[in-house]
Amino acid sequence: MAEFTMPSLGADMDEGTLQEWLVHAGDPVRKGDPVAVVETAKSTIEVECFEAGRIGQLLVTPGTTVPVGTPLARIEPLAEADTPTEPEAPAKPARPPRPPAAEGARSTARKPSRRKPTPLQAPTATGPPPDHDHAVEHRGHGDEGPLVRHLAEEAGIDLDTVHGTGRGGRVTRADVGRAAAAARSPARVTPYARRLARELGVDLRGLTGTGPDGTVRASDVRAAAPGPTTPPTPQSGGGVPARASAVRRKEGMREAIAGLMSRANREIPHYYLSTSIDMATALDWMHEHNHHRPVGERLLPAALLLKAAARAAREVPELNGHWLDGRFAAAEEVRLGVAVSLRGGGLVAPVLRNADALELPQLMSQLKDLVARARNGRLRGSEVADPTLTVTNLGDQGVEAVLGVIYPPQVALVGFGRVVERPWAVNGLLGVRPVVTASLSADHRATDGAVGARYLTSVDRLLQSPEEL
Amino acid sequence: MKHDEAEDIVKEALTDVVPEADLTTLGPDETFRDALGMDSLDFLSFIEILTRRTGVRIDDEDAPHLTTLADSTGFLLARTE
Numbered sequence: 084m085a086e087f088t089m090p091s092l093g094a095d096m097d098e099g100t101l102q103e104w105l106v107h108a109g110d111p112v113r114k115g116d117p118v119a120v121v122e123t124a125k126s127t128i129e130v131e132c133f134e135a136g137r138i139g140q141l142l143v144t145p146g147t148t149v150p151v152g153t154p155l156a157r158i159e160p161l162a163e164a165d166t167p168t169e170p171e172a173p174a175k176p177a178r179p180p181r182p183p184a185a186e187g188a189r190s191t192a193r194k195p196s197r198r199k200p201t202p203l204q205a206p207t208a209t210g211p212p213p214d215h216d217h218a219v220e221h222r223g224h225g226d227e228g229p230l231v232r233h234l235a236e237e238a239g240i241d242l243d244t245v246h247g248t249g250r251g252g253r254v255t256r257a258d259v260g261r262a263a264a265a266a267r268s269p270a271r272v273t274p275y276a277r278r279l280a281r282e283l284g285v286d287l288r289g290l291t292g293t294g295p296d297g298t299v300r301a302s303d304v305r306a307a308a309p310g311p312t313t314p315p316t317p318q319s320g321g322g323v324p325a326r327a328s329a330v331r332r333k334e335g336m337r338e339a340i341a342g343l344m345s346r347a348n349r350e351i352p353h354y355y356l357s358t359s360i361d362m363a364t365a366l367d368w369m370h371e372h373n374h375h376r377p378v379g380e381r382l383l384p385a386a387l388l389l390k391a392a393a394r395a396a397r398e399v400p401e402l403n404g405h406w407l408d409g410r411f412a413a414a415e416e417v418r419l420g421v422a423v424s425l426r427g428g429g430l431v432a433p434v435l436r437n438a439d440a441l442e443l444p445q446l447m448s449q450l451k452d453l454v455a456r457a458r459n460g461r462l463r464g465s466e467v468a469d470p471t472l473t474v475t476n477l478g479d480q481g482v483e484a485v486l487g488v489i490y491p492p493q494v495a496l497v498g499f500g501r502v503v504e505r506p507w508a509v510n511g512l513l514g515v516r517p518v519v520t521a522s523l524s525a526d527h528r529a530t531d532g533a534v535g536a537r538y539l540t541s542v543d544r545l546l547q548s549p550e551e552l
Numbered sequence: 553m554k555h556d557e558a559e560d561i562v563k564e565a566l567t568d569v570v571p572e573a574d575l576t577t578l579g580p581d582e583t584f585r586d587a588l589g590m591d592s593l594d595f596l597s598f599i600e601i602l603t604r605r606t607g608v609r610i611d612d613e614d615a616p617h618l619t620t621l622a623d624s625t626g627f628l629l630a631r632t633e
Binding site: 369373374379383424450451454459478479480 | 591592610
């Protein structure tokens, strides 16, 4: 039987709070149907089902925070919905830092595959664990790299007691981080409770949680807070789950960005390249295209830039993928992350899937939809998961160039600035042309400057033939 | 179309695109793209809404005439005369 597990909705996500079920036990679901709403430190996301079937038992109640990979619900095959469920496979013995629920997730044979959406009703994919998309190899403890051993030693953690989520159960840096955090604080704290604790000045270490598995919830934090308390908010049951205020969300997002970007600067030896690209041909073509179309179908320069960035990623696959466990894993498709700044501050980077293969009008409409929902509505899990290369377009903010920080575990970040008019020499003649500065921040562990240069050259070449984009 | 009517359409379109915008503090000659933090997608939505509400055709090259409350209102008035 399949299980629907807490997905990893970004490299910076270790756990999430199930905010709301969108289905009931017994409901038939198709692959891709939204089934639950999950709150992370950064955003609230609708999570889709990765199997077709019938929702079985709901294992987690709204308001509960669980680690990535924890089963949230069982999914029964449609045809066999009435047959009794098989007995649970015996769970592996639990090790201290990882709650038993997570062990259950690892004991199941089937895992949702987030990377390769297959058509409806397709046979269930035997996918990788949610936060590691590479093939499983058999490796045991003892294979941990020197950095992981060093980190564990520093934190005073015995690697043998840490549950590894890497290949073949290998302990990764993230596992050590989790174990260290678990040693310092109560077993689990909901993101909301954590924010509240910070606001109210409550030390989480002294708290006993009253939630499932000793999870510290907002009510525990309030009870421990000195002075006047805010009225309690509903956390579970049939009511509307607590909604974090904009201020708290902003703080959570700042914290998440801080964590991920610090990690990027700590771990990734960046190198930076930039080039100026003549946009005259591309913009002339775009204005001509737009002239014949209703406003709703018009293109923006951003669409052309994103398409060129995605096509170039296909041409230079060394930059399209992830750095995992000390080596580069190329991605099979181009999942282009698009950095979207939010009006209240912060940013999210939803994904244009197969961006290299999308026709420009399609890409444009998906971009509009993603940005609108990133700002005003709710993104879906598949729309934030696993970008293979991210583009940040700061042209609208008025700057000419951006040298960005890579989102780990990606290995490159593409930046576009504002399209500006500049004197430009063509065939010995000086003219005024619209010019954009394209930049690349790349991971020197994965590639060298020559590869990065090839990428930016491709972007330039592609933009000179906009009709073929 | 009367001046006030055109200005209301412009304001409503801006509010639709940037719901949290406070237009009471936006001066008639203030560049709203900067003041409201609108990007090119927001601006395209703004144009889309104006077109839908007024039937006025707005092309890429008209964008320079749609930067403030005053010039956008003037643009709509001129095109609906």
